[in-house]
Amino acid sequence: MTEKKTVLGLVGSPNPDGLTNQLVTAALDGAQENGATIEKLQMSEYVVDPCQDCLPWTCLQTLECKYNDENFEFLNEKILDCSALILGTPVYWWDTSAMVKYLILKMFRVFAMSGPLNGLPALGLAIAGGSGTGLVSGLKPVYHFFQIMRMRAIDPVPATRFDFDKALSKAMEQGRQIGKMSESRERFDSWEECLLRYDSLRYIGDDNASEIRLVAELAAEAVESERKCDISGDLAHADHLATSGKVLESMTETLKVYQSSAGLFGKQQ
Numbered sequence: 001m002t003e004k005k006t007v008l009g010l011v012g013s014p015n016p017d018g019l020t021n022q023l024v025t026a027a028l029d030g031a032q033e034n035g036a037t038i039e040k041l042q043m044s045e046y047v048v049d050p051c052q053d054c055l056p057w058t059c060l061q062t063l064e065c066k067y068n069d070e071n072f073e074f075l076n077e078k079i080l081d082c083s084a085l086i087l088g089t090p091v092y093w094w095d096t097s098a099m100v101k102y103l104i105l106k107m108f109r110v111f112a113m114s115g116p117l118n119g120l121p122a123l124g125l126a127i128a129g130g131s132g133t134g135l136v137s138g139l140k141p142v143y144h145f146f147q148i149m150r151m152r153a154i155d156p157v158p159a160t161r162f163d164f165d166k167a168l169s170k171a172m173e174q175g176r177q178i179g180k181m182s183e184s185r186e187r188f189d190s191w192e193e194c195l196l197r198y199d200s201l202r203y204i205g206d207d208n209a210s211e212i213r214l215v216a217e218l219a220a221e222a223v224e225s226e227r228k229c230d231i232s233g234d235l236a237h238a239d240h241l242a243t244s245g246k247v248l249e250s251m252t253e254t255l256k257v258y259q260s261s262a263g264l265f266g267k268q269q
């Protein structure tokens, strides 16, 4: 009988009880519902040291960092051994947390050229739990990691406090898909095939205007219906401006919607 492998969930936040943890837990619950064995790790307990970019590039051949970094050794063994990866990060200044970035950069240096993770099912989750801005930008480094390592990623879950409950449901739904995919690994036959998969994923190719549009929409949706009339600006008008080529005016209008909605949402809390 073959050993049942594990869907691994990494919580990339210094706060083990925070929103990142909730998202990763929801995704793992979904995977478990679909029959997967799961394991959750708090990255704050295993913070990796920065890659030293040492030369000669020996880890390329040995597949081991030559510096003593027990946390990296522990995490990379877990990742290399799992049947699917769920990686959650808090959004810090439109980016990942530092602990996630350190892991990614070291994984690149040691493993990117040999491709041991080709086809590994992967899901990225990000919580922009403050202003909500950067909800997509924070996911991009995570998906860049998945792409360079040729993992078989599925659509990410960008989350904000405006839509957190919906994001938890979405994380669970994506987790179910990951649970199913974890039963067998489908490797990419070529780099081109891998690149095209990443082009087809939601959000990852979004530009700044789309990202601002998304957070404005989420904030506006979160405003109680009786207060929606107090939202200034109009997303339909912003869209019309964008299609007429007035992209700067469009973004200004979108930001008006975002700022007034975020203000109204804040008063609801």
Ligand SMILES: Cc1cc2nc3c(=O)[nH]c(=O)nc-3n(C[C@H](O)[C@H](O)[C@H](O)COP(=O)(O)O)c2cc1C
Pocket (backbone or CB within 6 Å): 013, 014, 015, 017, 018, 019, 020, 021, 089, 090, 091, 092, 093, 094, 095, 127, 128, 129, 130, 131, 132, 133, 134, 135
């Ligand atoms: C250094 C730093 C930068 C942050 N930058 C952003 C940001 O760009 N956008 C945002 O919405 N929230 C931002 N936040 C808020 C976090 O995303 C929010 O607190 C999130 O809930 C943290 O995840 P956790 O609950 O798992 O700790 C930032 C927080 C810190 C500490």
